[in-house]
Amino acid sequence: MLNNLTSPQYYFNRELSWLKFNTRVLAQAQDISLPPLERLKFIAIYGSNLDEFYMIRVAGLKALYRARIQKSSMDNMTPAKQLSQIREALHAQQQILDFTYNDIMMALEKESISIKEFKHLSDDNKIVIKKEFFERIYPILMPIAVDSMHPFPHLNNLSFGLALKFEDENAQIKYALIRIPRILPRFLSVGGCYVPIESIIDFFSSELFNGFKKIASTPFRVTRNADMDLNEDEADDFLEILEEGLRTRNRGEFVRLEVKTDSDNSLVEFLNVHMKLQEYDIYNYTIPLNLSGFWDILKVPSLSHLTLPTYVPKILPPFSRYDNIFKAIDKQDILLYHPFESFDPVVKFIDQASKDPKVLAIRMTLYRVGKDSPIVKSLINSALNGKQVTVLMELKARFDEENNLHWAKALEEAGAHVVYGISKLKVHAKITQVVKQKENKLVSYIHVGTGNYNPSTARLYTDVSYFSAREKFGHDATNFFHYLSSFSQKNMLSTLFMSPFGIKSKLLSMIETEAGYKEKGHIILKANALVCSDIIQALYVASSFGCKIDLLIRGVCVLKPKLESVSENISVYSIVGKYLEHPRIYYFKHDEYQTYISSADLMPRNLIRRVELMTPIVDKKLSAKVQQILFLQLQDTQLRWELQSDGEYKKVLSEQKINSHNILEEYITKLYNLALKEKNKDDYSKLIKK
Numbered sequence: 001m002l003n004n005l006t007s008p009q010y011y012f013n014r015e016l017s018w019l020k021f022n023t024r025v026l027a028q029a030q031d032i033s034l035p036p037l038e039r040l041k042f043i044a045i046y047g048s049n050l051d052e053f054y055m056i057r058v059a060g061l062k063a064l065y066r067a068r069i070q071k072s073s074m075d076n077m078t079p080a081k082q083l084s085q086i087r088e089a090l091h092a093q094q095q096i097l098d099f100t101y102n103d104i105m106m107a108l109e110k111e112s113i114s115i116k117e118f119k120h121l122s123d124d125n126k127i128v129i130k131k132e133f134f135e136r137i138y139p140i141l142m143p144i145a146v147d148s149m150h151p152f153p154h155l156n157n158l159s160f161g162l163a164l165k166f167e168d169e170n171a172q173i174k175y176a177l178i179r180i181p182r183i184l185p186r187f188l189s190v191g192g193c194y195v196p197i198e199s200i201i202d203f204f205s206s207e208l209f210n211g212f213k214k215i216a217s218t219p220f221r222v223t224r225n226a227d228m229d230l231n232e233d234e235a236d237d238f239l240e241i242l243e244e245g246l247r248t249r250n251r252g253e254f255v256r257l258e259v260k261t262d263s264d265n266s267l268v269e270f271l272n273v274h275m276k277l278q279e280y281d282i283y284n285y286t287i288p289l290n291l292s293g294f295w296d297i298l299k300v301p302s303l304s305h306l307t308l309p310t311y312v313p314k315i316l317p318p319f320s321r322y323d324n325i326f327k328a329i330d331k332q333d334i335l336l337y338h339p340f341e342s343f344d345p346v347v348k349f350i351d352q353a354s355k356d357p358k359v360l361a362i363r364m365t366l367y368r369v370g371k372d373s374p375i376v377k378s379l380i381n382s383a384l385n386g387k388q389v390t391v392l393m394e395l396k397a398r399f400d401e402e403n404n405l406h407w408a409k410a411l412e413e414a415g416a417h418v419v420y421g422i423s424k425l426k427v428h429a430k431i432t433q434v435v436k437q438k439e440n441k442l443v444s445y446i447h448v449g450t451g452n453y454n455p456s457t458a459r460l461y462t463d464v465s466y467f468s469a470r471e472k473f474g475h476d477a478t479n480f481f482h483y484l485s486s487f488s489q490k491n492m493l494s495t496l497f498m499s500p501f502g503i504k505s506k507l508l509s510m511i512e513t514e515a516g517y518k519e520k521g522h523i524i525l526k527a528n529a530l531v532c533s534d535i536i537q538a539l540y541v542a543s544s545f546g547c548k549i550d551l552l553i554r555g556v557c558v559l560k561p562k563l564e565s566v567s568e569n570i571s572v573y574s575i576v577g578k579y580l581e582h583p584r585i586y587y588f589k590h591d592e593y594q595t596y597i598s599s600a601d602l603m604p605r606n607l608i609r610r611v612e613l614m615t616p617i618v619d620k621k622l623s624a625k626v627q628q629i630l631f632l633q634l635q636d637t638q639l640r641w642e643l644q645s646d647g648e649y650k651k652v653l654s655e656q657k658i659n660s661h662n663i664l665e666e667y668i669t670k671l672y673n674l675a676l677k678e679k680n681k682d683d684y685s686k687l688i689k690k
Contacts, residue, residue, distance in 0.1 A: 002544055002566060005537040008076035010566065012558045012647050014531055015057055015073075015082050019089050020649055021555040022049050024576045024641055026093070027651075029100050036107035037306035040294050043101060047291025050090075051158060051223060054256045058086060059225035062255060074533055074558060087280040094285065101287040111306060112192045115288065115297075117199035125190045132188055133200050140184065141201065143208035144177040152274045153177060157224040157252065160290050162202055163267045166212035175270050176209060186293030194297055196288050216264035220271055221289045225252030257282045258289050308578055311665050313342035313459065314672040325349050326356075326436065329445055329467045335622040336465040337629060338451065339579060340668040343458035346465055349447055350375050353434045354382035360442070361388040361435040363481045365427055368452040369407060375453050376407045380414040389416035392484050394427045419485050422611060425500065427484065429613040430599045433477040444474025448496075448615045450583040450597050461582040464597045464626070466615060473615075480613070497614040503600050504607040506614065508538050510588045515542035517590050524587040524630050526552040530559055530572075531603040543569040550634055553602075553643075554581045562645040574649060577639035578661045586614070587630055593618055595626045629664075636660040 028034070029042035064079040071078065077085075108114060118129060144153050155161075161179040168174055178201055187194040198219040206214050254275040259268055261284040268282065297303065304310065322328040325348050336345065351374070353359045362382050369376055383389040393408040395401055412418050421427055430449040435442055451463030472495045479492040497506045514521040515538075523542065530536065530551060536559045543549055549570040551557065561570045575581045584598040593616035600612035617623040633640070637654035639661065644650060 002540065005540055005566075006074075006533070008074065010540070010560055010563070011074040011533075011536070012560060013073055013075045013077050013082060013085075014556055014558050015061070015086055016089070016647070017556045017558055018053060018057065019086065020647070021574070021576075022046055022053070023093065024574060024649060025049060026096065026100065028576060029104065030096075032103075032107075035306045035308060036104050036111065036113075037298055037303055038308050039100075039104050039107075041298050041307065043097070043104070044292050044294040044298065046097070047294075051292065054223045055157065055226035058083070059227060059252065059255045061086075062225075062253075084280075090283070091280070094283065098286050108306070113194075113303065113306070114192065115187070115194045115196065118195055118203045119199065121190070121193065121195065125193060128190045129188055129195055129200060130204075133204055137184060137197070137201065138204070138207065140181055141178055141208060144179065145209075146175045146177060146270075153179070154251075155179070155222050155224075157226050158221065158290075160198070160221045161219070162198060162205065163218050163220050163271055164205055164209070164214060165216040165264060165267055165270075166209055167215055168212055173215075174212060175267075178205060178208065186290065186296040189300075198289075216267055218259050218263035218267050219289055220263075221258040222254055222275065223256035223258075224254055227252070255281065259284055260289070261286045311339070313339050313344075314668050315342045315344060316668070316671055317675050319345045320675060325352050326434075326445060326469075329469050333470070333619040333622055334467040335617065335619075335625060336467075337625075337664070337668075338461070338463045338465065339459045340462075340664045343455050343465075345467075346447060346449070346453070346458075347374050347378075347455055349434070349445075349467070350378045350432065353436075353445075354378040354385065354387070356436065358437045359387060359434055360437060361390070361433075363390045363433040363435075363477070364453070365392040365394070365429050365431055365484070366404070366407070366453055367394045367428055367430070368454055368457070369404070370454045370456050371403055373407065373453075374455065376411065379416060380411060383411065383414040383416040389414075390419070390481060390485060391416055392419045392421070392427050392481075395420050396426050417485070422484065425609060425611050426605075427611040428599050428606065429480075429498070429611055431477060431480065431613055433474070433481060443469055444471075444477055445469050446473050446477045448597070448613060450585075450599060461580045464583045464585065466597060466617065466622075468618075470618070484611070495616065495618075497596075499600055499607050499610060499612040499614075503598065503612055503614045504532070504534065507535060507586065507602075510586075510591055511535070511538040511542050514588045514590055515545045515547045517547065519546040519548075520589075521545070521547035522587075522589040523547060523549045524552065524585075524634070525549075525602065526581075526583060526585040526587075526630060526633075527601045528554050528582065528584070529556040529601045529603050531556060531601075532607055535602050535607075539570060540566050543567050552581075552630070552633055557643060560645055560647075561643055572643035573634070573652070574641045574643070575633055575636060575639050575660065576641065577659070585626060585630060587627060592616075593623060595623045597626070632658075632663060633660045 025042055026046045029039045031039065061079045061083050065083060069079060105115060146152050159179060161177055164176045166174040166176060180197060180201065184197055186197060188200060202217050205217065254277055257271060257275055257277055318328040318331055318334060325345060328334065353362050362379065379389055379391060391411055393404050395404050395408065408418050408420065430451065432447040434445045436445065447465060447467050449463060449465045451458060451461055476493045476496040480498065497503045511523060514523050530553045539549055544565060547569060551572045552575060553572055554574055557572055559572065561567050561572045584601060586596045586598065587594060595617045596614050597617065598612065598614035600606040600614060606612055617626055636658050637652055637656055638659040640652040641649040642652050
């Protein structure tokens with residue numbers, strides 16, 4: 001018999017597990033086999049990840065600490081202890097970050113590319129930048145004195161600026177700020193050199209404070225609590241309460257201050273008098289602040305040779321054989337693996353539906369769609385053309401609320417029926433239903449996916465799309481959208497599975513069934529995070545029965561593998577590479593369908609507090625395709641990390657070089673070229689066999 005599986009000894013801390021994930025991202029920046037700007041990209045990703053972690057997770061722990069809550073995690077670590085270990089880990093990581101950045105700079109200098117402060121430029125380059133400063137930057141800046149007559153200004157979340165210390169003609173010390181507007185570029189370029197904007201403004205700062213002598217200055221950046229607490233029960237109009245929530249986000253408490261290592265102590269004290277941070281929440285960097293700003297350099301077209309080659313996603317049969325998307329779906333179910341297979345058929349699916357006179361209705365859930373969404377534009381055209389358009393626009397999608405609010409209003413103005421979400425639940429499911437008149441009956445075409453309806457991120461994230469015209473899927477899609485737009489609180493689905501009603505129970509049932517096969521059983525779960533204690537305990541039991549369990553968990557995993565008599569049959573891996581691993585795929589060797597795709601991660605929020613979908617891959621050939629992807633990743637020897645029982649991750653190394661991302665690029669390209677030669681072929685499975 002297993003011991004008490006709720007014991008803290010069987011769980012890692014969630015927040016520290018996340019830090020391990022971001023450490024793996026930083027490790028990519030340390031990989032000298034990658035081109036230098038590809039390495040810099042991972043520093044940018046590391047920085048933006050850390051921003052969100054502090055805005056949400058650390059801010060939440062601080063709130064628990066103030067509320068004197070002593071237990072907040074399955075590992076029984078107090079909020080105070082978690083905050084202490086987070087700070088300790090991040091401060092230790094700064095040295096690695098600084099070293100990695102400097103190593104990348106050395107590699108870039110060999111390519112005649114550099115990042116230099118203004119004061120280190122040649123005289124000729126200084127003249128060029130000075131001219132640009134006074135023409136493009138100076139008119140936008142505002143000097144901000146801080147004294148008894150000029151209060152400390154409001155600083156929005158992730159504000160970036162300069163703190164300055166001056167001396168007046170009477171030798172009196174004065175303090176001031178210059179906020180750096182986000183509309184300004186992060187770097188100005190001159191002769192292959194990229195100059196941080198703050199170093200330029202700092203050099204010319206005396207121009208904004210005439211008559212004062214500058215004694216010291218430092219760039220700084222602030223992070224605030226960005227979580228929104230929306231009281232939906234008291235809201236007569238959810239749009240109004242969301243708009244108010246967006247306004248309050250920039251007024252959350254300060255949770256982090258970033259400054260340069262050589263900052264004047266009195267300037268840091270001046271800033272912190274107004275921010276009231278603990279010393280450990282002040283981070284000193286030798287490298288430029290605002291790491292996500294490196295994207296400005298990464299996007300320069302002339303520098304593309306310093307990144308990994310851009311892969312062009314392919315359109316394969318049967319979609320490449322038909323101009324009409326619906327004819328292709330009529331012939332067979334179709335499964336795409338993005339970004340190796342193009343996201344264009346998903347966009348085309350909505351676009352053709354908007355123009356097809358036989359299409360009567362389009363229903364869709366939208367979570368993160370991007371700022372210039374061709375999909376939403378097609379939905380707007382559909383509504384203007386008189387089709388019945390129903391859109392669940394999730395306005396509570398964190399950091400996309402404002403963009404989603406904009407599109408929701410545009411859809412409503414076009415005549416679409418817009419549902420803003422469900423009280424106390426986020427709708428995270430990814431599904432589209434197109435209802436079309438075909439001869440004397442109505443046919444439902446559906447698309448379900450693991451990722452967002454965003455063509456931009458679909459080129460960066462790996463995800464799965466599944467198209468079908470099966471009647472049982474169409475029936476479930478209809479009931480699902482009825483649930484979203486009505487008062488129903490019941491699960492009326494027969495083939496698809498939906499949370500909060502059915503995904504968790506289905507997964508637990510399949511784990512239990514597979515465990516019954518003991519040593520012959522095999523479970524593979526691929527997700528972004530594994531936090532749900534009920535799922536973890538079921539996996540522990542299955543492992544104790546001898547069932548083989550492979551977990552491909554990109555980020556947070558609180559399950560402890562390789563514990564004797566508990567999880568010795570469980571292996572946990574993480575793939576970190578060129579693309580962000582995003583799909584949720586669940587495999588059970590002895591299940592009727594074997595493979596399922598889902599929008600839901602293995603977390604309480606996804607299984608209990610969100611509306612999600614899990615879809616069986618009923619076509620056996622497509623199920624086999626998904627399994628090939630899983631087994632390929634389990635053989636990866638270049639991008640795969642393995643979680644140890646002590647919580648550390650070790651890179652899986654082998655003389656055999658297997659990079660799953662590269663292999664999939666090459667494989668899909670080979671299929672694409674083969675399809676071009678065999679124009680009479682329209683069966684994807686026949687190409688696969690070759």
